[in-house]
Amino acid sequence: MNSTIETSAVEAREAQVVATIELPDGEPYDVTVADLVRMLDKAELSEDGQHVVWTGAKTADGYGTVHMGGHTMYVHRITYQFVNGPIPEGLLLDHRCRIRHCCSAACLEPVTNAENILRGESPSAINARKTHCKNGHAFNLENTRSCTSSGRSRRVCLACEQSRNAARYLQAA
Ligand SMILES: [Zn+2]
Ligand SMILES: [Zn+2]
Known part of the structure; x- marks a missing residue:
């Protein structure tokens, strides 16, 4: 060859x-x-x-x-x-x-x-995929509001927000 x-x-x-x-x-x-x-x-x-x-x-x-x-x-x-x-x-x-x-x-x-x-x-993608807040409340329609801060929108758990507000109220009282 x-x-x-x-x-x-x-x-x-x-x-x-x-x-x-x-x-x-x-x-x-x-x-x-x-x-x-x-x-x-x-x-x-x-x-x-x-x-x-x-x-x-x-x-x-x-x-x-x-x-x-x-x-x-x-x-x-x-x-x-x-x-x-x-x-x-x-x-x-x-x-x-x-x-x-x-x-x-x-x-x-x-x-x-x-x-x-x-x-x-x-971080926003990971958050968007989460089905529950860090305290275990479901991110569903009734329990979620969206909040925009510095151009980014994120989901706020209403149950957590209510208890935060209650705590603040109790401290103020
Ligand atoms: Zn692969
Ligand atoms: Zn929550």
């Missing part, structure tokens, strides 16, 4: 396009077998076998990144497009598993920005 022929056969295979994705600037990019192999090198199955975790570079907030087509790309945006095609216009990808460096397409769901904030890990 001639080794030059072998090498060029490998090169041809590596140059094969496996998927076309959209770069952050909106330009299309043909992902090759070589790109894919490079990515697989940094991807690992989680211990429970449910997630594909990224062992390569990450952003400060924990999302996996890779260089592709002259851009730094979020790994999960690439894997999603491998499996599902283009990300619907105007939507963000939400990690349903909340593991930010997970790049399993099965864990990703396109959502609006508002949904993403609500589902996220910001």
Whole structure:
């Protein structure tokens, strides 16, 4: 076997396009077998076998990144497009598993920005998901009012508010 022929056969295979994705600037990019192999090198199955975790570079907030087509790309945006095609216009990808460096397409769901904030890990998102106040009263329609302070809206438990007011009244008396 001639080794030059072998090498060029490998090169041809590596140059094969496996998927076309959209770069952050909106330009299309043909992902090759070589790109894919490079990515697989940094991807690992989680211990429970449910997630594909990224062992390569990450952003400060924990999302996996890779260089592709002259851009730094979020790994999960690439894997999603491998499996599902283009990300619907105007939507963000939400990690349903909340593991930010997970790049399993099965864990990703396109959502609006508002949904993403609500589902996220910001203090307001975590509070929005709570069903009870810190004293165990239910955040239901009758027991909750919303209060806006310094531009943020939060929920106030009326049962707690009443007992706070009662305590204040008793102190004042
Ligand atoms: Zn996951
Ligand atoms: Zn309460």
